[in-house]
Each structure stands twice: as structure tokens, then as C-alpha cells.
Amino acid sequence: MKRWMLVLLVAVLVLPVSQEALASSRKKKKATVEKKETAPAQTEYDKLLKKPGKVTATSNFITLHKLNGKLYFEIPLKYLGREMLLASTLTETSSDLIGGTVGYKQQNPLHVRFVMGDSCLYLKKITTSATVDPGNEALQNAVDRSFSDAIVGKYKIETYNNDRTAVVIDITSLFTTDVKDFSFLPNMGMLTVKGDFRSDASGLDEIKSFDDNLVVKSYMSYRVSVGFWIITLLSDVPVTGKVTRSLVLLPEDKMRPRISDSRVGIFNTTKQHVSTREDGIQVYSLAHRWRLEPKDMAAYQRGELVEPVKPIVWYVDDAFPAEWKSPVKKAILRWNKAFEAIGFKNVMQVRDFPKDDPEFDPDNIKYTCIRYLPSTTENAMGPSWIDPTTGEIVNATVLIYNDVIKLLNNWRFVQTAQIDPKVRTKKLPQDVMEEAMIYVVAHEIGHTLGFMHNMAASASYPVDSLRSASFTQKYGTTPCIMDYARFNYVAQPGDKGVKLTPPDLGVYDYFLVKWNYQPIPQAKDIWEEQATLESWVDEKAGDPRFRYGRQQILSRYDPSAIEEDLGDDPIKASTYGIKNLKYILPNLEQWIEDDADYSHRADLYKSIANQYFRYITNVSYNVGGIYLTEIKEGTPGERYVAVPKDVQKASLAWLLNEYRNADWLSKSPLLKKFPMGVDMTTVLRIRLAGNLTKLKDNVVLSAYIASNPYTVKEFLNDLYNGAFESAIKGKKLTDGDKLLQSTLVDLVIAPLADKKESGGLFGLNSAYAPSLDEILAYDLDPSGLVGRFEDQLRAIEQEHGAGFIASQLRLDEFGAPGYGFLQKVDTKAIDNSTVYLIDLAFKAQKLVNSKLATSTGEDRLHYQALAAKINKTLKNNK
Template structure:
């Protein structure tokens, strides 16, 4: 028992110890087992490796999140945005020199793109939108696909694999041509810009992401060289740096209904092909108008005729860099278009806001915002480009650029066109009220472009000339039915006319019609083709009424004398007569009217403007000679598509020009001349320009006579030109300086017809195009480059043929040409002018031979020189 008790006691004593040992042993084993079962250190995801760290700057959004890592930029794109259409635009934010590009401007149209995914690659594709179809989708998709622009490897997925990350650095940090902000060449290659990108001096700057857009700023450096036609190097490896904002905007999935264009209405448009087997037996072409998406908030109220606000107004932000005096008229220029919108049932469509001061998200260079920008350089101009969704023509963004010297341009216009009647402009600095009123007109015109409206150069020809001298008429209508014309200020009004309005209207009758055609809401139409018939009727109703006639701008060729810039009224001869009278009055008072001009520099500038204005009056009339009125006409409505200017008007116009040519000595104001630097008389400069233009009329006369019922033939034109040229010899008058210049020019033209193959100057294939002097006088080059280098460009025209410069200029017009500019007609098949010119050479030689004996002194020397030239050209030709 004791032994048993002893054993039991021993066990009891031992149990705690063995339990502890067991527990310790178990713990030890457990500890060891735990260590063996722990997972390996957590693996860092590719996303975290790429985008986590102190040097990562992230801008997050529901659309595309941006991650900037040093000089690399990563896009985190949700997969739900694959296949969604976007626009990618490049806007210049600031520059180190204003010579090459304009701040606030998009030199290239935004790229219409989309991202697509295939396996582990993301493709950036162009969106093909040039063709549409109703019933041949499969056939169309096989030939109108979306080409790949770039391919990117997927670098990572986000945590839930709903978005991919790709490296987009190359698109923003290298010199991508499609995002360039200055061209390699301008003016059709005549001005050559060579740029070498300096990658080492370029870097990524700020980037921002928002719910439907993003912006990335890049500082880009170049060495730039500039030359004109290879004849003169203006700059060589000039250092240039620009900050450029690239912005991406998500386009809506719910597309705006397009509006099919009508060539009788001056609206910018985009051309398209239509594949259909039910509408036509051929692949048809059509175009869609450029227009903002203006739809009523309350459709039923709109249908009842109530004024309704749009779902989305058109908002323009006004640059805070503008002089304070300019800001209010600029705002008024925007909102004045509301008058027209109210007439079609919309209110508060046009909104002008100042640049927000406390909004860090606002960026005037982001495609999201339409702005009116101040460009502080020496250009005397303004422009109003817009950019669209290419699929529908919906205007997505627009800009008005107002250049620093616009007031100088207004000053010049107002003085030479209205100083005869308005004492307030007879000053070196225009009064504030004149500046503001003029700015409203200038900016409202550019806002009109932003609304989709082209120039309508035929508009001012709808008004009778004498109506422009009526106070009642001009106070109601101004100088033109359409501010999209270049009908500036009232140069017709005479000093005795009281109460006459001297400015264009804020909005004209035709401007209101443009708003109706482009923006009236048509809720009951099924689609754009159903709608087309409705809007077409609006134009049909106005057909034949000159107030509603659209005249294409004639940049490349000049046929129609009623669709010319810088003219007024329906009769160029009568309007120019009034204008010349006013110029003579203004010039006679120029010295006394302008004060605070001790060195006469301002008066010299105005004298140059008087010369240019006089040249325009002569040229406006000259367009009648060989002129053809052009009108877009639909079958069954009034009007003729083309109609030659009546023969009597052509003859009278040529006679008027030749008389003015010889009577232009009034330009040589001796009292002023003594105060100007050394220069050639103004009459000689104008005569030289006009003489060259007279030589270029032959092609117009050929075409005009070809289409006329009662033609003013080339033979009649040459005969009238001959009689006008030798008028002093035929009538026994003394030789004048005007006679000498005209005779020299005409003999040169006659002699060129006798050279082998004829001379370039007389046989230029660009003869319908305006000369360099016309380009400058009529403001056809909005860049101002041709005016700046006019002498060099005149030499180009001399070398390659008159009109060559203009023929190349068309390649550099902003916006979409559409049907906006008249194209040239080849007349070589009907050109028999050479024979008549040669006949004029023979007649001129015979006349000089018969009259030479009765002359003496400098007149005899002049005639001898012309006779020698004609004899040399005619030698062995008969």
C-alpha cells in the first residue's frame, strides 16, 4: 500500500512537471510548425511597382487617370472607355517669340481617335468618319476601317483589373507631327520653316485629369530656320521654346443629329460619302454643316412658341489679359448673337464669362473651354476658328484670337473711310467710344465664324449705293445685310450727308437667317435626311432675293465683281466715285486734322492707307471687266448659276479705270511730301499696280465672253484698251506721266505675245488669281506674312506668273474649305487672245511710226523707246 501510495504520489508530483514539459515541447513544436507554414513575403503588384513612390504625381478622374513619374507619363484607362471616341488637340500656351505661332491657337485640327484593346496591347486609332451608310454596314466596315496610329504594351492593371496602364510619354515628349504647332512650310511652300527638336531641352510639365477630359503641358525647345522661296534666309537655328497644352476630350456617345449642308448657304461643312443601294445608283457625296448642339430644355414649350433656354449654352471665356477698355465690347460681341437666337425660340444661348480667378481647374488651352484670347503681337487682325466632331459636324470648341494691333487696323479703316463725315476719327488716337463700337463689329464677325458661318462676300452688293447715303436706311440696316462680309465702314457717305450711320450693323438680316438655318430645332423630323427637306425649303423661300444670296470668297480666282471684299453697294463705279471724292477731301485736310505728330510718321501711315483705299476703288471697278456673277441655284427656284456682267457695264468700267489711271496726280500732295522721307509719288505706285492688273484681265474677258449672250469679246476689249492707251496720240494731247506708265505696260504685254510660247506674265496659268498687291489690299492673307514680305512675293509672281502666290495661299486657309471658295476654270481651249494682242502690237507700231515725227523732247524719247521695243518683237514676224 505504501508502495502504491508512493508510486501514486510520485506520479502526482511528476505530472505538473511533465505537463509543463509537454506543453513546452508542444509550444516548441507548434512554434516550429508555425514558422514553416507562414506565406512568402507579399508580392508587390506591377501596378504598385510602377506607380507607387515619392516621385509619382497622380491626377485621378473617372475618365483617364494620369500618373507623372519624372519625365514619363502613364495613362490609367478604364476598360469601359475602350472604343469611345475622343478628340486630341494641341494648343500653344506661351512662346519665347511670336514669329512662328499664336498663343491660344490650334495649328492643326484635333485628332479624332479612340483606344482599343487586343490581348496585352492597347492601340490608339484614328476614327474613320468620311463615309456613312444606311444599309451596307458590313461592306463599309471592310473598306473604311480605323487605322492604327500607335501601339502600347499594357504595363499593369489596377487592383480590380478594370483599368489598364500604358506609357504615353512618347506622344507628349517628342516632336509628333500631328500635334505640331508650326508647319514645316507656309504659303504652299514659299515660306520654309525648318525646325530641329531639342529633346534634351524639353520636358513634361503640369498634367490634370477630369471626368471627361484631361490636359498635359509640355515645354518643347527647337532651333528654327526661316527662309522665303530660298532667296532670303531670315533666321538660322534661332532658339525657340514653347509650352504646349495637349488636351483630350471625351466625345458623347449620344451623337448630335447632323444637318445636311446646302451650297446656297454660307456654312462651314465636312464632306462625306454615302454608301446606299436604295437612295442612288452610285456612291453619293454630301456634307454636314458645322454647328453647336443647341436643343431646348423644354421641347413642348419650344413647340408652343415660347422662349426656351438650351440644354447647353455656348460659353465664351474672355481673356483677362485684354485691356480693360476692350472687355465689355468683347462680351457684347458674344451676346449680340442672342438677338438672332431669340427669333428662333432660344434665349440665353450665347454667354460671355471672364476667365475664372479662383478656379484651379480652368485652363483656357484645354479643349473643354472656348475662349476669346488676346495675342500680344504686331499683327493687325483677328480670327475665329472652330473644331468639330468629324462624325456629325458638332462644334466642340472654338476660339477667337484678337491680335495686339487690331486697333491700328481699326484706326486706319475709320480714318480713310469715314473721316470725311466723322470729326472724332480725325485724330492720332481714336476715342474710346469709337474703339468699343468697332471692336463689337470685329469680334462679332469672328464669333460668327465660331458659330459655323463662312464669309459672305456678296452680301453688301444687295444694297443700292445711294441708300448708303440715307440716314433712315443706314440707321436701320447699316452698311450690309451680313457682318460675315468684309463690308467695313461707310465710305460712300458724303460730307454733306447728315445722320448717316457709318458702321455695319451689330447683326444683319442675313446673319439672322444663318442662325435660323443652322440652329432652328426641328423636333418632328425622323433623321437628318427627313430634316434636309425642311431646311431646304427655308432657302427656297428666299431664292432670288439679293439680301439672302451667298457669295463665295474668291481667294484662288476672282470672277464675280459682286462678291469682293472691302466694297459697298450694288454699283462699283458709283460707289467708287463717291469714295474717290471723299479720299480727295480727306487728303486735302490730312496735314491739318492730325496733331501731335511732329515727325509726320502717323500722317505718312495714313497717306499709305489712302493710296491703298484708292487702289481698292479702282480694283473694285476693274473686276467688272470680264466679270461673271456667280450664284448657287437650285432647279425650280429663281436665279442664274452664272451670268456675264453686261457688255455696256464692262466697257464703261474699263473707261472709268483708264480715266482714273490718268487723273491720279491728286495723290501727289506736295505739302505733305516735303515732310515724308524720300519716296516715290503715290500716283506712280498706284499706276504701276493697276497697269499690271490691266494686263491680267484678258483671261477673265475670255471666259466671260464665252458664257455671255451678248459678249464683250477679247477683240472689243483689246480695241478699247488700245484706244485708251494711245488716247493722247489719237486726240493730239500732250503726253502725261499716266500715259507713259500705261503705254509702257501695254507695249510690254503686246510684245510678250510675240515671244516663242508667249511670256509667263501674259500666259500665266494662275491668271485668274489675285496679285500680291490685291492680296495685301483686300486682306486675303490673314497671317499678314505676304504684306510683311510683299517685295519678295512680288518677285515670286514675276518669276512664276501673276497669281502664283495666291494659287499657293489657298493651301493654308484655316477651317474646312467645303464649298467656300471658288475654283479656277481652265480657258486654254478657248484662248485666242494671242492673235489679238499681236494685232495690237502691229497697230501700236504703225501708230507710233506715223506720229513720231510730230513729237519732240522727252515725249519723243519715250515713243522712240516703245517703237524700238515693238520693232524688235515684230522683226521677221510678218
């Protein structure tokens, strides 16, 4: 075979294989190229979030990403525009005094929504203060323009997620900077708390996200200062708080609101209604209430007991002392009796803190909890938070401070030891402690159901009925446990079978539940429902058990609507109470054992003295007092009525008699075993003398509105005759006489003295404003800070006058007119007391100068000092 033929043959044989191999090789290369071409490029979303160290909390709501100290929200587009509540709860604090209260939301939750902007998301605070008639599009557009949402945050859109159904924003600043709407530093009423935020000691902590809510925890640090007016009380104290911010999605299907009635004590939110049906914008308010709807409306309307669609579930803190858990749970469930009366069953439900539920967080706004706080504060609180659109309560918290048990021990002893041997111990027996604890917790639970204090309730019961076994066993001490009607201090040692505690629930508590929660399905809208609700209140008008008396903080006009009182006659009730204190005090040493250093007995003695001061002050409110009642046209009652003249005169005479005979308080031999100090009789007389002279301003207004007035002239003459009784009758003066005479002289020469007038805020006089002693005795500043800084505040009050401390109180107003705390009335335009004071100054001058010639020793020195003061003042004003 030719060589060239051989080469050709080999080529022919090899070529198919080579071409096939070549083709295969090309395919592989093509495949490789194609594979490289189809691999997705890394997206902006991946570049931003797919990094080492990232922590993600995934949910169907908002997914959270925490990375390198930053927090990202991945918000589905479908949730833009949806209403949410953003709340901040204090989880831990380095100072329970000025660092806030664990478990408490110091600020109201923000009602917000995220809205798409130009390359950003706006966080807007929703404005819900104005409403219009449904269907009035023109008015709605006008309201929308004048009441638009406020922007509280702007966040750049960092990227979309990979399927472009959600946007990602860097929202770190909302949780790691000093946002005032989230501050956990307490509002201490009259005390100013300022926090200097420390960003270098603050930062993110845990994140969680669930189907309708999320949780972000942060550490926030401050240097805190506390002041009053222009005085600094604490300076530059380091405080760190761990806070839990929770964002919860609100339902689109809103609860039907319920319009408030100022004659019923329900917390409420004020609204303005713009309508062509009325001239002028109308102010109304919505009641705060849980959304309770029957699962089976047909069965409910047939009168069957029906469970609600959504019960009120309470989670009980696992930190409670074991012996407290049972009364706490019983107190919550006690309210089911009132709900059963309106057709609901199992409304109030109780669960322990879950041990194995990863979603549960007691500081998440989604969960309603009752918390235990290891604090020396002798108090408890029951706040709640709402959807501002409707007034629907979406979250509540009850806070029980450890030392409330100490308060209960003291209350129970000083108010009932005369009749109940079981409380004559250092520590309350378990059954008595449980009974008292149930009352305290049930009262706070009532607040979380929307119920305000009703301080007029206990005044509806005749005093002597409180000594009746049959009456008290049926009704307790008050028709409403939302009053501060503690234990039965009226009951005397010989009274048998008398109930010593408030009722489980009073008749007014049942009425509150009915008014706030009974469905009215036949009403087509809230305005038609309002007519039915008003008719329920109209039916009760004139019955004192259903009268609502607002708590009086800034001004205390009404002696029938105050804290810590019982019965319809302050003189009679206080007389019984003082008689009991005089029985208890001599037995204090033998009743209390296991008290080697006498510290517990000393504490009880102080409680006896404070109780005595309250009994005296209860009566003092009669002098110049004005009964206040919310009324409606066509129903019984008057809006304001002066306390009758004879009651005022009798009250002043009673007060002067107690002033003279208060020495029993300091005659106990037990006092020598207590730490050294000024005896309580002297302290009490100083307080009472100041309060007696302050009543002049109250009498001015009371006389002005009365048909048969107890005039300022009569009051001042009665006070003068009482103060100078011993001098007029030629008797030897007691230390009490000297103190009261000196105080009265200061009062009568005040119009002529070269002094700048002191008193309340903006130059208003101090009429009806509580003194510092009243603020403390009646717990008008529950923060406890006033008690801590009592000495400093007392010095300020002495300089600026009684009522000045109260004038600085900063308190929330609850809703529309008729609900807010009572303000002071400026009586300067009707105050003609100066002429009578000057007349008494000359009268006192004549009396005192006459005594200089006949008195001797200490009495002469006293009269000499008074004469010098009066003569100098009158001489300088000739």
C-alpha cells in the same frame, strides 16, 4: 520524501505551465508565420509606379502618372473603344511670327479611340467619311472594310492595375516626339515652314486629369526655316513652344447632324453616302453647329422662350486691356438676339477666366475661350473644332490680336473722317472704339457658330441708300456682318444722321441662326429634316439680301462678292469713296495732333493710298467679271452670268480716267514731312497698269459665256485707244502715259517675243488670279507673312508673272462642291486673243514710228524706245 519522488512532484507541477508556455510559444511562431504568409507580394503595377518622385493625376477617366521623364496612361477597360478628341493647343511660344499663335490649334483635333491589341493598345484615328442607310448591314460591313480606322500609335501594355479594371501604357512618345498631327508651327499659306525637331530640348511638363478629359503639357523645340518655292526666307531659327494636349471623351448619345446646303454659308464636313437607292456614291456634307436642344420641348413648341440644355459658354481672357472687356462681352451676347428669334434664351453666356477653379485651363479643348494676343498682327480669328461624325462643334476660340485696334483706327479714319469729327484724332474715342471692337468680335463669334464669310451681302444694297439716314439707321451697311463691309465710305460730308457702321446683326445673320439651329422635332431623320431646310432657302431665293457669295481667294470672278466693298454699283460707290479721300487728305495735317514725328500721319496716308487702290480694284473686277450664284432647280437665278457689256466698257473707261487723274494722291505738301520714297501715284499707276493688261485673260472667259459679249477685240482696242490717247491727239505725254504705253506694248508683242510663257501653277494662265498687291489689299493671307516678305515675293512675281504667287496658295477647302474656294478655269482652248494682240502690235508700230518724226525731247526718247522694242520683235518674226 525520496529524492526521486521529489523530482517527480516538481515535474508534475511544472509540466502544465511548460506545456502551456510551449503551446503559447508555438502559437506565436505560427501566428508569425501565418502573418508572413498572408502579406501580399508586390505587384507589377506597384513595381512600375510606386517609386519616389512619381506625380499622379487621378480621375474617373484616365489616371496619369509621370515618372523619370516618362508618362503613363492608366486607362479603364470601359473606355476602350470610346470616341475621343485629342487636341493640341499652343500655350507659349518664343516667336509669335514663326512659332505659331498662342491659344490656337494649328491642326484639327484627332478623332481617336484606344483599342485592345495583342499585349498592346492601339491608338486609332477614326474614319467617318462614309455613311450608309441605317439598317443595311451588308453595306455597313462593306464600308467598314473599305473605310477602316488608321493606327496612329501602338503602345505595349506595361501592366494591369491591381484590380485588373485598367491597363497601363507608356505613352511618352506621343507627347515628347515630333508628331505631325500635333505640330504648332503655322501653315503660312504660300510660305513653307519646316521644323527640325530637337528632342534634347523637349520634354514633359504639367499633367491634369478630370472626369471626362485630361491635359498634358510639353515643351517642344525646333530649328525652323521658312521658304517660298525654292527660295529660303528664314533659316535655322530656334523656336520653343509650350503645348497643351487635351483628350476629351465624346458622348455616346450623338447629336443629330444637319445636311448642308451650298446656297447657305455654313462651314461643313464632306461625307460619302453609299446606298442602293441611288446609282453611284453620293457626296453630301454636314453643317458645323453647336448642340442646342430645348430644356423643355413642350414649352418650346408652345412658342415660349426656353433655355438650351447646354448653353454656349465663353470664357474671357483676363489678359485683355480693361477697356476692351466690355465690348468683347457685348459682342458675344449680341448673338442672343438671333437665338431669341428662334425660341432660345441665354444661349450665349460669358464668364471671366476663373480664379479658383483647379479644373479650368484655357488651352483645354473642353473650354471655349476668347483670347488676347500682344501681337503686331492687325487681325482677329474665330476658328472652331468639331466631332467629325456629326459636325457638332465641341470647342471654339476667338483670337484678338493687339494691333487690330490700329487697323480699326485706320479703317474708321479713312472711311468716315469726312463725316464724323470724332474720328479725326490720333486715338479713337472710347465709344467709337467700343462700337468698332464689338463689330470685329461679333464677326469672329459668327465664325465660331459655323458661319462662313458671305462676301456678296453688301452688294444687295443700292449705293445711294447708304447715304440715307432712315435706311442706314435700320439696316446699316450690309445685311450680314459675316461680309467684309466695314464702315460707310459712301456717306458724304453733308449727309446728316447716316449710320456709319454695319448693323448689330443683319437679316441674313438671323437667317443663318435659324437655318443652323432651329429645332425641327417633327422630322423623323436628317433626310426629312433636309427637305424642310431646303424649303427655307427656296423661299429666299431671288432676294439679294439672302444670296450667299463665297470668298474668292484663288480666283476672283465675281465683282459682287469681294471684300472691302459696299453697294450694288462699284463705279458709283468708288466714286463717292474717292471724293471722300480727296476731302480727307488736305485736312490730314490739321486733324491729327500729338504726332511730332509725323509717323501716325504717314501711316494714315499709306492707308488712304491703299483705300484708293481698293476702290480702283473694286471697279476693275467688273471688266471680264462673272456673277456667280448657287442655285437649285425650280428657284430663280442663274449659276453664272457675265457682267453686262456696257458695264464692262464703262468700268474700263472709269479706270483709265482714274489712271490719268491720280496725281491728287501725291500733291499734298504733307508728303515732304514723311520719310523719303517713291510717290504713291507712281506706285499706284504701276499696279494699275499691270492689272489693266492682265484683264485680257478675264475678258476671254466672260465673253465666251455672254450672250452679248464684250469681246477681247473690243477690250484691247479700248485699252489701246486709252493708253495712246495723248499720242493719237498729239498731246504732250505725261509720265503716266509713258508707263501705260510701255506696259501695253509689252502685252501686244508678248505672243511674238522670245519669252517663256509665265503664269500660274501647272502652266495655267493667270486669268482671275489675284496679284500680290490684291493679296495684300484684301487680306487674302491673314498670317501677315506675305506682308513681311513683300519685297522678296514681289521679285518672284515680276519674274514669273501676275497670279504666280496666288497659284502657290495652299488653303483648306470647306466641304462639298459649292463650298470650296473658287479654282481657276483654264481658258487656253478658247483664247483667240493672239491675233488681236499682233494686229495691235502693227498698229502701235505705225503710230509710234509716225511720232518719231514730230515729237521732241523726252517724248521722242520714249517713242524711240517703244519703236526699237516693237520693230525688233516684229522683224525677228517675219
